[in-house]
Amino acid sequence: xxxxxxxxxxxxxxxxxxxxxxxxxxxxxxxxxxxxxxxxxxxxxxxxxxxxxxxxxxxxxxxxxxxxxxxxxxxxxxxxxxxxxxxxxxxxxxxxxxxxxxxxxxxxxxxxxxxxxxxxxxxxxxxxxxxxxxxxxxxxxxxxxxxxxxxxxxxxxxxxxxxxxxxxxxxxxxxxxxxxxxxxxxxxxxxxxxxxxxxxxxxxxxxxxxxxxxxxxxxxxxxxxxxxxxxxxxxxxxxxxxxxxxxxxxxxxxxxxxxxxxxxxxxxxxxxxxxxxxxxxxxxxxxxxxxxxxxxxxxxxxxxxxxxxxxxxxxxxxxxxxxxxxxxxxxxxxxxxxxxxxxxxxxxxxxxxxxxxxxxxxxxxxxxxxxxxxxxxxxxxxxxxxxxxxxxxxxxxxxxxxxxxxxxxxxxxxxxxxxxxxxxxxxxxxxxxxxx
Amino acid sequence: xxxxxxxxxxxxxxxxxxxxxxxxxxxxxxxxxxxxxxxxxxxxxxxxxxxxxxxxxxxxxxxxxxxxxxxxxxxxxxxxxxxxxxxxxxxxxxxxxxxxxxxxxxxxxxxxxxxxxxxxxxxxxxxxxxxxxxxxxxxxxxxxxxxxxxxxxxxxxxxxxxxxxxxxxxxxxxxxxxxxxxxxxxxxxxxxxxxxxxxxxxxxxxxxxxxxxxxxxxxxxxxxxxxxxxxxxxxxxxxxxxxxxxxxxxxxxxxxxxxxxxxxxxxxxxxxxxxxxxxxxxxxxxxxxxxxxxxxxxxxxxxxxxxxxxxxxxxxxxxxxxxxxxxxxxxxxxxxxxxxxxxxxxxxxxxxxxxxxxxxxxxxxxxxxxxxxxxxxxxxxxxxxxxxxxxxxxxxxxxxxxxxxxxxxxxxxxxxxxxxxxxxxxxxxxxxxxxx
Numbered sequence: 001x002x003x004x005x006x007x008x009x010x011x012x013x014x015x016x017x018x019x020x021x022x023x024x025x026x027x028x029x030x031x032x033x034x035x036x037x038x039x040x041x042x043x044x045x046x047x048x049x050x051x052x053x054x055x056x057x058x059x060x061x062x063x064x065x066x067x068x069x070x071x072x073x074x075x076x077x078x079x080x081x082x083x084x085x086x087x088x089x090x091x092x093x094x095x096x097x098x099x100x101x102x103x104x105x106x107x108x109x110x111x112x113x114x115x116x117x118x119x120x121x122x123x124x125x126x127x128x129x130x131x132x133x134x135x136x137x138x139x140x141x142x143x144x145x146x147x148x149x150x151x152x153x154x155x156x157x158x159x160x161x162x163x164x165x166x167x168x169x170x171x172x173x174x175x176x177x178x179x180x181x182x183x184x185x186x187x188x189x190x191x192x193x194x195x196x197x198x199x200x201x202x203x204x205x206x207x208x209x210x211x212x213x214x215x216x217x218x219x220x221x222x223x224x225x226x227x228x229x230x231x232x233x234x235x236x237x238x239x240x241x242x243x244x245x246x247x248x249x250x251x252x253x254x255x256x257x258x259x260x261x262x263x264x265x266x267x268x269x270x271x272x273x274x275x276x277x278x279x280x281x282x283x284x285x286x287x288x289x290x291x292x293x294x295x296x297x298x299x300x301x302x303x304x305x306x307x308x309x310x311x312x313x314x315x316x317x318x319x320x321x322x323x324x325x326x327x328x329x330x331x332x333x334x335x336x337x338x339x340x341x342x343x344x345x346x347x348x349x350x351x352x353x354x355x356x357x358x359x360x361x362x363x364x365x366x367x368x369x370x371x372x373x374x375x376x377x378x379x380x381x382x383x384x385x386x387x388x389x390x391x392x393x394x395x396x397x398x399x400x401x402x403x404x405x406x407x408x409x410x411x412x413x414x415x416x417x418x419x420x421x422x423x424x425x426x427x428x429x430x431x432x433x434x435x436x
Numbered sequence: 437x438x439x440x441x442x443x444x445x446x447x448x449x450x451x452x453x454x455x456x457x458x459x460x461x462x463x464x465x466x467x468x469x470x471x472x473x474x475x476x477x478x479x480x481x482x483x484x485x486x487x488x489x490x491x492x493x494x495x496x497x498x499x500x501x502x503x504x505x506x507x508x509x510x511x512x513x514x515x516x517x518x519x520x521x522x523x524x525x526x527x528x529x530x531x532x533x534x535x536x537x538x539x540x541x542x543x544x545x546x547x548x549x550x551x552x553x554x555x556x557x558x559x560x561x562x563x564x565x566x567x568x569x570x571x572x573x574x575x576x577x578x579x580x581x582x583x584x585x586x587x588x589x590x591x592x593x594x595x596x597x598x599x600x601x602x603x604x605x606x607x608x609x610x611x612x613x614x615x616x617x618x619x620x621x622x623x624x625x626x627x628x629x630x631x632x633x634x635x636x637x638x639x640x641x642x643x644x645x646x647x648x649x650x651x652x653x654x655x656x657x658x659x660x661x662x663x664x665x666x667x668x669x670x671x672x673x674x675x676x677x678x679x680x681x682x683x684x685x686x687x688x689x690x691x692x693x694x695x696x697x698x699x700x701x702x703x704x705x706x707x708x709x710x711x712x713x714x715x716x717x718x719x720x721x722x723x724x725x726x727x728x729x730x731x732x733x734x735x736x737x738x739x740x741x742x743x744x745x746x747x748x749x750x751x752x753x754x755x756x757x758x759x760x761x762x763x764x765x766x767x768x769x770x771x772x773x774x775x776x777x778x779x780x781x782x783x784x785x786x787x788x789x790x791x792x793x794x795x796x797x798x799x800x801x802x803x804x805x806x807x808x809x810x811x812x813x814x815x816x817x818x819x820x821x822x823x824x825x826x827x828x829x830x831x832x833x834x835x836x837x838x839x840x841x842x843x844x845x846x847x848x849x850x851x852x853x854x855x856x857x858x859x860x861x862x863x864x865x866x867x868x869x870x871x872x
Contacts, residue, residue, distance in 0.1 A: 002745040003490055005528040008512060011480030013525050016539065019476040035802040037779045037809030040455040044447030045481070045514070045544055045558050046502075054439055066482075068504035071548060076444060078481070078514070089449050092441040098823065100812060103452065108481055108544070112507060122481050137812040140795070148802065257792050309438040343473045356693050359576070366471040366584065373473030376536060376573040387534065 010113060010121030020338040022124075025322055025329075026106055029126045032149040033104040036141065038128055041103045043085035049075040051084045054307040064111045078110040082127045082319065083276075083304070090131055090315075091308035099132030099313075118293060118324055126296075126325075129317030136251045138316040139280045139300055140258065146284065146296065146318060147263050153334045160295065160328070163267035164282040166251075167299070169236065170271055172244040173223055178216045188220075195224060195269040229266045251280065278302040280316070291331040296320035340392025344370040344433055345410075349399040352378045357406055358399045361423050368426050370433070389413060395433055399423075446549060446557030456774035458560070461758055461765075462542055465562045468585040469540040472577065474564055477539045479521035485511040487520045490743040500547045514546040518563045518755065519712075519740070526567055526751075527744035535568030535749075554729060554760055562732075562761075565753030572687045574752040575716045575736055576694065582720065582732065582754060583699050589770045596731065596764070599703035600718040602687075603735070605672065606707055608680040609659055614652045624656075631660060631705040665702045687716065714738040716752070727767040732756035776828025779807040780869055781846075785835040788814045793842055794835045797859050804862050806869070825849060831869055835859075 007013045014022055033040070049067050067077040079085060082105055090101060105127045113119045128145060130138045143162065150160055170192070174185045191206045198206070211217050219239070226232040229252045236245050255261050264282075272281040279300030286293055298318025305313050329335045345365065349358040355378065362374045375387075381398075388396045398409045410432055411418040421429050443449045450458055469476070485503050503513040515521060518541055526537060541563045549555045564581060566574045579598065586596055606628070610621045627642045634642070647653050655675070662668045665688045672681050691697050700718075708717040715736030722729055734754025741749050765771045781801065785794040791814065798810045811823075817834075824832045834845045846868055847854040857865050 003487055003524070003743050004484070005524055005744055007480045007524075008482045008484060009508070009510075011482060013480070013528070014476075014478040015525060015529055016475035016477055019478055022478070023476060034779075034807045035805075037777065037807060039452035039777050040450075040459060041452055042450040042455055042458070044443045044449070045546060046444045046447060048440070048444060051439055066506070070502070072445070074445075088439070088441055088443075089451060092449070093451055098826065102809075110481060134813040141810070141812065144795075144799065148799070254792075258795060307439050308441055341473065341475050343470075356690075359580070359694060363580065363584070369471075371470045371473060373538075374577075376577070377570040390534065 008121075010115040012120060012122065016341065017338055020341070021326065021335065022322065024336065024338065025325055026124075028149065028152060029104070029106055032145060032152060033128055035148070036102065036145045038102040038104040038130075038145070041086070041089065041105050042107060043079070043082070043089055043105075045078060045108075046070075046076045047079055047085055047088075049077050051088060051307075052077060052080070054084075064113070066110050066112060079107065080109055080111045082107050082109065082125060083129075083317070086127065086129060086317075087304040088308065090313070091305045091310045094131065094305070094310070094313055100138065101131040102129075103131075104128040118327055120323055124322040126320040126322075127317065129315055131313050131315040133314075133316070135247055135314075136254060138314070139251060140254050140260075142298065142316045142318060143255070143260060143264065143282070144258065146298075146320070147260060150284070150295075153329055155328075155332060155334060157262045159287055159332050160263070160284055161287055162264045162282050162284050163270050164264055164280065165267055165270040166245065166248040166280055167271065167277050168279055169232065169241065169245050169248060172241045173220075173239070176241065176244075177219050177239050178211060180211075184210060189271055189273070192224075192269055192271050193273050224268050226266060226268050229261075232266050232268070247279070272297060272299055275299075276301045276304060279314075282318075284320075286328045286331065288328075288331045291327055293324065293327075295324045295328050342371075343373050343393070344395070346373045346375065346388050346391065346393045346396045347399065348375045348379050348384050348396060350378055350381050351401060354378075354399045354401065354406060357423065361399060361408065364423075364426060365429070368430060370430070385413070397429075444557075446551040448556060448558065452777065453774055456777070457762065457771065458758065460772065460774065461761055462560075464585065464588060465540070465542055468581060468588060469564055471584065472538065472581045474538040474540040474566075474581075477522070477525065477541050478543060479515070479518070479525055479541075481514060481544075482506075482512045483515055483521055483524075485513045487524060487743075488513060488516070490520075500549070502546050502548060515543065516545055516547045518543050518545065518561060519753070522563065522565060522753075523740040524744065526749070527741045527746045530567065530741070530746070530749055536574065537565075537567040539567075540564040554763055556759055560758040562756040562758075563753065565751055567749050567751040569750075569752070571683055571750075572690060574750070575687060576690050576696075578734065578752045578754060579691070579696060579700065579718070580694065582734075582756070583696060586720075586731075589765055591764075591768060591770060593698045595723055595768050596699070596720055597723055598700045598718050598720050599706050600700055600716065601703055601706040602681065602684040602716055603707065603713050604715055605668065605677065605681050605684060608677045609656075609675070612677065612680075613655050613675050614647060616647075620646060625707055625709075628660075628705055628707050629709055660704050662702065662704050665697075668702050668704070683715070708733060708735055711735075712737045712740060715750075718754070720756075722764045722767060724764075724767045727763055729760065729763075731760045731764050779809050779829070780831070781806060782809045782811065782824045782827065782829045782832045783835065784811045784815050784820050784832060786814055786817050787837060790814075790835045790837065790842060793859065797835060797844065800859075800862060801865070804866060806866070821849070833865075 065077045065080050070076050106124055108122055108124050110122050113121050130142060174180045187210045191210055195203055207217055211220055223235060226235050233249060236242060255264055270281055270283050277299035281299035283294045283297040286295055296318050300316040302314050303312050304315055347358060347362050349355060362372045365372050394413060396411050408421045408423055409418055419432060501513045501516050506512050542560055544558055544560050546558050549557050566578060610616045623646045627646055631639055643653055643656060647656055659671060662671050669685060672678060691700055706717055706719050713735035717735035719730045719733040722731055732754050736752040738750050739748050740751055783794060783798050785791060798808045801808045830849055832847050844857045844859055845854055855868060
């Protein structure tokens with residue numbers, strides 16, 4: 001039987017040219033988090049299913065999770081998201097460490113998705129969270145970090161937009177203005193979630209079915225028509241919701257003072273489903289017409305540790321997938337060229353007798369923090385250049401004996417210049433490579 | 437119901453202080469591989485079980501693998517090792533790329549282990565492989581790389597030893613000297629594998645049961661008594677196995693010329709089980725009496741692509757686990773102190789009015805590649821130092837208005853010195869931090 005060379009459905013093989021892109025994305029994630037003093041963490045690949053049942057919507061458990069029974073009879077799942085693991089870990093340590101906790105991770109996650117553009121079964125997700133920060137300062141820092149992360153790739157306000165809302169506004173609206181009970185609230189959250197995905201007629205029908213009262217329907221539609229911070233602040237005032245939503249007004253004030261307002265836009269339809277969020281919620285959208293999708297989403301939550309019977313600890317965080325990020329960068333031409341590996345030097349020897357010297361010399365260069373590819377086996381002189389050029393090298397070295405002395409001839413493949421060095425003169429060689 | 441705060445059995449949570457150690461190990465893996473021009477790759481978390489059946493021993497499939505049926509009726513497994521995935525990926529691309537392929541990866545793997553010291557269910561493994569290298573040059577480079585990797589941590593020849601053997605010697609011995617058929621060969625491989633783990637009497641009994649002929653038993657025992665390269669070369673000569681094992685003699689010659697012999701020792705009991713190796717096989721042992729275990733293992737294989745119906749492509753590689761590496765480094769006091777995060781500066785403001793300036797100034801510093809922790813919310817002056825010291829900071833900054841001007845007072849917590857800077861004078865601040 002011949003085995004398939006394809007990866008498992010919905011999963012990706014990362015051969016080096018793909019992996020170089022992934023490393024580029026991950027390196028930027030690491031450095032962006034570390035700039036804001038966020039610390040790395042990671043958890044196990046498997047968690048008991050109970051953890052997800054306690055936290056997530058039923059859809060995830062029933063349809064999207066990779067779960068099975070282990071040999072000890074435990075119902076386990078491959079992590080479909082990081083937040084439950086994060087909550088479990090924070091619940092275990094939060095009493096012993098000073099607040100706020102600033103944590104980030106880049107785990108691989110699995111969901112049982114139907115593979116399509118932007119959706120795969122295994123993906124990596126940049127998760128950044130802050131716990132125990134003063135109200136609004138955590139929210140602002142998380143948004144600051146994500147803007148810094150995206151602009152670090154060269155993205156600007158013409159390319160992405162952070163659509164933002166506040167769950168406490170929606171909650172106040174449902175309870176005080178519309179007077180909905182829990183069941184109707186739940187239903188209307190689902191309607192909001194779908195507001196942009198369905199036709200105006202269909203939306204109307206869903207609203208009427210849920211609210212019934214004509215005046216209240218109008219109040220709700222008025223809410224849905226808010227599209228700026230000014231709109232929603234006026235709406236809040238008109239319906240006398242100030243008390244429940246004063247944090248949001250202060251938040252808007254800070255966003256403006258920190259020149260983040262250019263990237264942020266109010267959107268009444270952002271509620272992040274039936275998730276655990278309680279305050280600010282946001283989604284980052286690619287503005288490009290060919291890739292008009294959410295790149296990332298997040299928000300503030302008051303009570304993630306409750307399922308572990310721990311005191312409340314507020315948090316703010318976001319998750320950003322590697323696939324949507326890569327698609328976003330590619331759409332806006334922000335991905336550098338990763339066709340070739342970026343080594344410092346490609347070393348050749350044309351005479352078998354120089355093999356040992358070439359091996360040792362390559363090691364000497366490596367000891368000076370140079371990344372060296374050694375061509376294994378002697379090679380004919382006229383084959384060297386094509387090989388090095390195909391691999392995208394800027395510099396090569398040829399180790400040869402000339403007039404009784406073994407030297408290194410370094411060549412710059414762009415300007416065709418070359419220079420001969422003593423094998424021991426590593427410092428001059430380093431300078432030559434830097435210059436090139 | 438209250439959920440457990442513990443990770444799934446045999447798996448690890450990495451809170452930041454543990455994660456800093458893991459990052460230290462991984463960073464060294466990346467830089468050691470890149471020094472030798474090895475390129476990163478990765479594959480999916482799940483593979484179809486067929487892939488492991490085709491390659492691995494039955495023990496792994498039956499007892500050690502996490503496998504289940506997916507919703508599409510596929511028998512899948514969480515990868516217990518990387519080599520089958522690597523073989524699948526190389527089979528897919530090897531015709532189109534110049535040889536040799538130098539690839540490395542640091543995947544997370546899962547095995548159904550009974551948790552104990554050095555053994556966990558989820559671990560990360562540094563996998564480094566070269567495909568299509570000229571005979572012995574690949575073997576030598578892989579050993580060169582792993583010696584460079586371990587000595588890079590400060591390890592020396594007193595701390596670890598690479599025990600080495602050649603499967604072609606063992607095969608020639610079994611076939612030509614002992615005249616064993618396939619079944620007996622298989623049995624004797626198992627005996628060799630256990631040679632160091634059982635008593636002399638038990639070993640004797642197993643040998644007699646397998647070989648029977650007294651003269652041949654003596655020849656086999658003579659083999660088992662070889663403990664140096666000289667011993668085995670003499671043995672090869674005596675039993676006229678030169679032709680089948682000439683590569684090994686040449687390999688030994690190269691190892692000696694490259695001053696690697698100090699780290700490498702011949703060991704007739706190293707055969708790497710019933711695995712796919714066909715040439716050189718090796719295991720790296722910690723020499724410390726309290727941690728006398730294999731840190732890593734690997735070898736040369738001729739035919740890993742056969743199961744994909746691809747032409748033979750020889751390879752050499754090794755796998756090294758994060759747990760055994762960490763135990764090795766800890767045993768020899770080679771792990772730096774990772775109690776604290778290593779940020780550049782901890783920024784405070786004592787007056788609420790300086791909040792906005794402090795946020796913006798922190799961003800200015802971050803734009804200059806400094807890792808900045810901002811204390812969120814104003815703080816009383818006398819609380820600053822204890823907080824910063826507990827977090828291990830060397831430098832802090834206090835943003836304050838003095839005489840109508842907002843400045844940054846930088847303090848070195850070691851020597852208690854301090855200096856006042858204009859907020860805009862980032863270059864001087866960078867110099868001050870470097871100096872400290």
